Amino acid sequence: MPLKVVLKPGETLVVNGAVIGSGDRTATIFLHNEAQFLRGREMLRAEEAIGPERALYLAIQMAYLGQAPERAVHDALAALRRARPEAVEEIAAIAELVSMRRHYQALRRCRALFPTATDHAA
Structure with a gap:
């Protein structure tokens, strides 16, 4: 279908x-x-990739579209693990989706990690 x-x-x-x-x-x-x-x-433009969450999203997006090596995704995952240790389970789930070549689903989960306006107000 x-x-x-x-x-x-x-x-x-x-x-x-x-x-x-x-x-x-x-x-x-x-x-x-x-x-x-x-x-x-x-889609996320390169100039919008501010912060480790968006940098990971951009890396996954570019790998998904065949415009960047998977190594960029792994580097961005490592950076996000360092920046957001409290999100270790969600980051592991994203890494698993990427390893299974389910980039679209990984993008959706990554977007859920984007900071919100209330995150910055605290």
């Missing part, structure tokens, strides 16, 4: 490294085989 992706006007999607965008209307795309994909709103 294909994966249905609906893009709002002006929204982008990266599929196997190719950027696909919708025009001024909603677009429906069906992925009929396995592919590496991210919606534009799920």
Whole structure:
């Protein structure tokens, strides 16, 4: 069964490294085989990778899209372990997902570690 992706006007999607965008209307795309994909709103730009959580997200994203070596992910995991020892179980779960090449799921779990505005207020 294909994966249905609906893009709002002006929204982008990266599929196997190719950027696909919708025009001024909603677009429906069906992925009929396995592919590496991210919606534009799920992507992190390099200048947004501030802090170890976002640096890990960017490393996983780039490895997932085939634009960076897995070594970058392992280095970012090590940095996050040092910065967030209280999150050792979640970081281990992310590392396991990466080792199983389930990058998309690893990205979702990594995003959950991003600091919130209330984290900075304390």
